[in-house]
Amino acid sequence: xxxxxxxxxxxxxxxxxxxxxxxxxxxxxxxxxxxxxxxxxxxxxxxxxxxxxxxxxxxxxxxxxxxxxxxxxxxxxxxxxxxxxxxxxxxxxxxxxxxxxxxxxxxxxxxxxxxxxxxxxxxxxxxxxxxxxxxxxxxxxxxxxxxxxxxxxxxxxxxxxxxxxxxxxxxxxxxxxxxxxxxxxxxxxxxxxxxxxxxxxxxxxxxxxxxxxxxxxxxxxxxxxxxxxxxxxxxxxxxxxxxxxxxxxxxxxxxxxxxxxxxxxxxxxxxxxxxxxxxxxxxxxxxxxxxxxxxxxxxxxxxxxxxxxxxxxxxxxxxxxxxxxxxx
Ligand SMILES: O=CC(=O)O
Numbered sequence: 001x002x003x004x005x006x007x008x009x010x011x012x013x014x015x016x017x018x019x020x021x022x023x024x025x026x027x028x029x030x031x032x033x034x035x036x037x038x039x040x041x042x043x044x045x046x047x048x049x050x051x052x053x054x055x056x057x058x059x060x061x062x063x064x065x066x067x068x069x070x071x072x073x074x075x076x077x078x079x080x081x082x083x084x085x086x087x088x089x090x091x092x093x094x095x096x097x098x099x100x101x102x103x104x105x106x107x108x109x110x111x112x113x114x115x116x117x118x119x120x121x122x123x124x125x126x127x128x129x130x131x132x133x134x135x136x137x138x139x140x141x142x143x144x145x146x147x148x149x150x151x152x153x154x155x156x157x158x159x160x161x162x163x164x165x166x167x168x169x170x171x172x173x174x175x176x177x178x179x180x181x182x183x184x185x186x187x188x189x190x191x192x193x194x195x196x197x198x199x200x201x202x203x204x205x206x207x208x209x210x211x212x213x214x215x216x217x218x219x220x221x222x223x224x225x226x227x228x229x230x231x232x233x234x235x236x237x238x239x240x241x242x243x244x245x246x247x248x249x250x251x252x253x254x255x256x257x258x259x260x261x262x263x264x265x266x267x268x269x270x271x272x273x274x275x276x277x278x279x280x281x282x283x284x285x286x287x288x289x290x291x292x293x294x295x296x297x298x299x300x301x302x303x304x305x306x307x308x309x310x311x312x313x314x315x316x317x318x319x320x321x322x323x324x325x326x327x328x
């Protein structure tokens with residue numbers, strides 16, 4: 001008898017080639033529509049499948065993991081961040097968790113640069129002028145933004161994505177500064193010409209642009225709180241392509257409204273798609289719908305990573321991208 005195929009539940013629509021390969025390899029349940037599964041549907045699925053493939057739009061909390069069936073052995077997340085999964089409870093229950101790191105690095109760094117340029121060079125205002133048909137021609141003082149070359153960029157979290165941002169920013173002539181839990185090896189600092197700041201407070205008080213590139217964990221929740229945000233220069237700009245929870249969004253809105261900082265570029269929000277109405281009313285912010293890793297190539301590579309994690313597990317080994325609580 002051929003070995004029984006793993007039963008896999010995928011919570012969202014994935015790129016077609018990924019879904020096709022899933023179907024070839026596993027006994028897979030795919031979605032017809034592309035809306036998040038309800039909590040009760042997820043709970044039901046977790047009682048019967050061997051592998052769950054969730055995304056950031058699924059909250060997989062302790063109660064759901066504790067109530068999962070004995071069959072559930074692997075939560076193979078489609079995405080790099082796993083802050084929506086209670087990894088500690090999964091570990092206690094002997095359920096493995098994996099993610100898709102690496103393949104989102106360059107695309108997310110590109111989007112970070114896009115946000116930095118969009119905010120500092122006022123691209124959305126230019127776009128609105130053109131779309132509104134009200135542009136009357138070149139003018140010496142129209143839509144003057146700030147030059148990025150020579151500006152100090154403070155990267156919060158110089159991991160894979162942070163380093164990719166640093167390489168790009170260096171090519172734009174920016175000065176690279178960073179704060180990280182651990183100082184990086186001297187050769188990396190030399191390659192990036194990056195200055196390390198042990199004190200986040202001291203760093204952000206001196207930066208022209210602050211880029212959030214650390215993951216959201218209990219220790220980075222509201223790392224940029226009201227007090228820290230107020231340390232920033234009034235001319236400074238903050239961009240976030242990581243997770244909304246790292247910034248106290250209400251405090252940020254207040255600060256932007258009062259002119260405490262010059263602008264913000266946000267691809268992620270504290271309450272997901274529930275955008276703080278205050279943010280939408282501000283002229284000095286650029287908002288994107290969490291599309292940092294959204295390239296066709298990247299989304300397929302994420303799927304390939306999920307497939308490899310499940311396949312390796314099915315073959316009796318640990319998934320290559322296993323996440324354990326100590327990593328968070
Ligand atoms: O935000 C996207 C991811 O976590 O991969």
